[in-house]
Amino acid sequence: MRVNERIRARTVRVIDSDGKQLGILPINEALRIAEDRELDLVEVAPNASPPVCKIMDFGKYKYELKKRQKEAKKKQASFDVKTMELRPFIGEADLGFKLKKAKKWLEDGDKVKILMIFRGRELVHKNKGFDVVNKVIGELSELGTVERKPIFQGRKIEALMSPIRKKEGGKKNGEVKTTKNSKEEV
Numbered sequence: 001m002r003v004n005e006r007i008r009a010r011t012v013r014v015i016d017s018d019g020k021q022l023g024i025l026p027i028n029e030a031l032r033i034a035e036d037r038e039l040d041l042v043e044v045a046p047n048a049s050p051p052v053c054k055i056m057d058f059g060k061y062k063y064e065l066k067k068r069q070k071e072a073k074k075k076q077a078s079f080d081v082k083t084m085e086l087r088p089f090i091g092e093a094d095l096g097f098k099l100k101k102a103k104k105w106l107e108d109g110d111k112v113k114i115l116m117i118f119r120g121r122e123l124v125h126k127n128k129g130f131d132v133v134n135k136v137i138g139e140l141s142e143l144g145t146v147e148r149k150p151i152f153q154g155r156k157i158e159a160l161m162s163p164i165r166k167k168e169g170g171k172k173n174g175e176v177k178t179t180k181n182s183k184e185e186v
Helices: 027-036 058-075 092-107 120-140
Strands: 011-015 021-026 040-045 052-056 081-086 111-117 144-153 156-163
Touching: 011 027, 011 040, 021 027, 027 040, 027 052, 040 058, 052 058, 081 092, 081 120, 092 111, 092 120, 092 156, 111 120, 111 144, 120 144, 120 156
Parallel strands: 011 052, 081 111
Antiparallel strands: 011 021, 040 052, 111 156, 144 156
């Protein structure tokens, strides 16, 4: 984005800070008007004929642009994919420990990849592997939804769960929170 003296065009269409068109002016006159108002001349549409320039406070504009980008980044879903490795004949205590970790991951907003790995002759017991994976999905269903159902690939079964998104503010359909000790004047 070109500002002030960096604008190369000889004539520009000028819009003032209120959004009113001042018309097509020579660059020198447009710069003088911006300088008189103690603002900057910013080229907003360089490909137009003639280029469109707006008189504004460029520092303030850059600050607001950064602020908007930061807000957009906050709203964007950010998550990691955590992997939970299992075996078909996993013990109950081990499974409980892994489930506890997976629940924490889902609560933190991360996705959980459930990975059942078969070694050697364990491959004969595919159905046992599916049973364990389905049990894990059942245990985690209150905190997450199945994004990718369990599928068998090579020597492993994979499934993917994503966290259930919480609604902003925890209110449903315009519900208003009331307290017992509220003081209302009648």
